[in-house]
Amino acid sequence: MNHGANIVEFHPAQGSPTLGATLKAVADDLRQxxxxxxxxxxxxxxxxxxILGTRQSALSHHLKILTEASFLCKKRDGTxxxxxxxxxxxATNSIQEHLLTAIDAEPLxxxxxxxxxxxxxxxxxxxxxxxxxxxxxxxxxQELIAPWADYSEISLQLLxxxxxxxxxxxxxxxxxxxxxxxxLHKRAKNVIALDLSEEMLALxxxxxxxxxxxxxxxxxxxxxxxxxxxxxxVIANMVLHHAPNPRGILADxxxxxxxxxxxxxxxxxxxxxxxxxxxCGDLWLGFMPDELVKWAAEAGLKLEASVFLAQRNGFQIQxxxxxxx
Numbered sequence: 001m002n003h004g005a006n007i008v009e010f011h012p013a014q015g016s017p018t019l020g021a022t023l024k025a026v027a028d029d030l031r032q033x034x035x036x037x038x039x040x041x042x043x044x045x046x047x048x049x050x051i052l053g054t055r056q057s058a059l060s061h062h063l064k065i066l067t068e069a070s071f072l073c074k075k076r077d078g079t080x081x082x083x084x085x086x087x088x089x090x091a092t093n094s095i096q097e098h099l100l101t102a103i104d105a106e107p108l109x110x111x112x113x114x115x116x117x118x119x120x121x122x123x124x125x126x127x128x129x130x131x132x133x134x135x136x137x138x139x140x141x142q143e144l145i146a147p148w149a150d151y152s153e154i155s156l157q158l159l160x161x162x163x164x165x166x167x168x169x170x171x172x173x174x175x176x177x178x179x180x181x182x183x184l185h186k187r188a189k190n191v192i193a194l195d196l197s198e199e200m201l202a203l204x205x206x207x208x209x210x211x212x213x214x215x216x217x218x219x220x221x222x223x224x225x226x227x228x229x230x231x232x233x234v235i236a237n238m239v240l241h242h243a244p245n246p247r248g249i250l251a252d253x254x255x256x257x258x259x260x261x262x263x264x265x266x267x268x269x270x271x272x273x274x275x276x277x278x279x280c281g282d283l284w285l286g287f288m289p290d291e292l293v294k295w296a297a298e299a300g301l302k303l304e305a306s307v308f309l310a311q312r313n314g315f316q317i318q319x320x321x322x323x324x325x
Contacts, residue, residue, distance in 0.1 A: 017068070017069045017070050019095070021068070021069045022069055022070075022095055022096060022099070024065070024069070025065050025066050025068075025069035025071055026071075026099050026103065028062065030052065030054065030062055031062050031065065031066055032103050032106075033052060033108075033109075033112060034048065034052070034059075034062060034063070034066060034072075035066065035071060035072075035085070035100065035103050036103055036104060036106065036108055036112075037051055037052070037108070037112060037116065038072065038083065038084055038085045039085070039104055040247065040248070041084075041116075041245055041247060041248075042075075042082045042083060042084035043082065043083060043119065044080040044081060044082050044083070045059060045060065045063070045081065045083075046080075047119045048063075048083070050115055050118060050119055051112055051115035051116055051118075051119060052112065052115065053111070053115070063083055067083075067086075070086050070096070071085065071086060071096065071100075072084065072085060072086055073085075073086040085100075120244045120245055121244075122244075123244030123245070123283055124196070124244045148179060150309050150317060151237055151238070151266035151309065151317050151319055152179070152180050152183075152237060152266075154266070154307050154309065154319045155180075155235055155237060155264050155266055155319060156180075156183055156187075158264050158305060158307075158319065158321045159187060159233060159235070159262070159264060160187070162233070162262055166187060166188055166189055167187055167188040167189070167231075167232040167233055168188065168189055168190065168232055169188060169189070169190045169191070169192065169230065169231045169232055170184045170187065170188040170190070170191050170192070170231060170232065170233050170234075170235065171191075171192040171194060171224075171229070171231035171233070171234045171235070171256060172184060172191070172192070172193055172194065172234075172235045172236075172237075173194050173221060173234060173235070173236040173239055173249065173253065174194070174195055174196075174236060174237070174238070174239035174242065175193040175194065175195045175200065175201070175204045175216075176195070176200050176203075176204065176238075177200065177203040177204055177207060178193065178203065178204025178205070178206075178207040178208045179207065180235065180237065181193055181204060181207065181208035181211065181214055182207075182208055182211060184235070185208070185211045185213065185214060188213075188232075189213060190213050190214075190215070191213060191214045191215070192214075192215050192217060192224070192229060192231065193208070193214055193215065193216045193217065194217045194218075194219065194221070194224060195217075195218060196218070196219065196220060197218075198218055201216050201218055204216065220252075221248075221249055221252035221253065221256065222248070222252050224252075224256060225252060225255050225256060229256060230256060230257070230258050231256055231257060231258065231261065232257075232258050232261050232262070233257075233261060233262040233263070233264065234253045234256060234257060234261070234262070234263045234264070235264050236249065236253065236263070236264070236265050236266070237265075237266040238266055238267065238268070239265075239267075240265065240267050240284070240287065240292075241267065241268055241282045241283060241284040241285070241286060241287070242282060242283055243283065243284075244283065246284065246287070246295070247295045247298075250263070250265075250292070250295045250296050250299050250301070251295075251298070251299040253299070254296075254299035254300050254301050254324060255299075257324045258324075259324065260323060260324055261323070261324045262304075262321065262322070262323055262324075263296070263301060263321075263322040263323075263324075264319065264320070264321050264322075265292065265318075265319070265320045265322070266317060266318070266319045266320075267286065267287055267292065267317070267318055267320070268285075268286035268287070268316070268317060268318075269286050269287070269288070269289065269308070269316040269317070269318050270285060270286040270287055270288050271285050271286045271316075272285065287318075289306065289308075289318050289320070292318070292320055293320070296320070296322045300324060300325050301322035301323065301324055301325065302322065302323055302325050303320065303321070303322055304321045304322060304323050305320075305321040306318065306319070306320055306321070307319040
């Protein structure tokens, strides 16, 4: 499998843009709105049109200007192209940083916030629809890409390095059919099993509902924060590529951790197999490891360890161990 065939990160052109190009890029209200929207997520052109209420032809023109001025970069993900804020090539881009700080200081309009919420809701609906229709055969489909035993074993090994005594509370985000819950139950006094899908939670209860100390919760990570929940460690195995806002999941996980708590994330590395969307309900075709590390750092998490597992089918799994700073 050629992982780089369709997953391509387009970095800004070599060299810093001229001062004139930099200032021109932000001398437009709509382009400032685009940058403000990109502060916490990446979006494709269709989603941006929905958020900003703009025609695609006009929007593409503005995205081109921002990309050429090194404010944005883009990544092809299957048949879609997603835009996000570019990481400055060097510390000399302080003018850009100051401009972005000033742009971010102005709040998003209510209309734009509503548009973002609609896009996130649509992503979530697409994911939920898949799991509702395919709960019984999900594991078989997922095993086509990443065998559960491979990454779950590594996750548990990383968890076992942390302490020889049971955790007070462990949280698994996206429990699926609940196959990991018995092992987490051995390692903690309390386990929170969280999933958005009632169908998947029902399967998890069938598998591990007889074990005392496991609380099954239907909902999102942000709702769990609102409830006042906290955990010594959070496990998120093959969850982010199903999530409408994977960056937000990492931020929520950090907020759910107790001081010096641990987050273990198993995920697919970026790949070019678009068929995974229909067969496995994937919203994202994996992630670059540096991308996850950057999002985690923004959430106040530091990287402790990384494990990479190559699969015979060409996919690669990354298991990242983060600690709350």
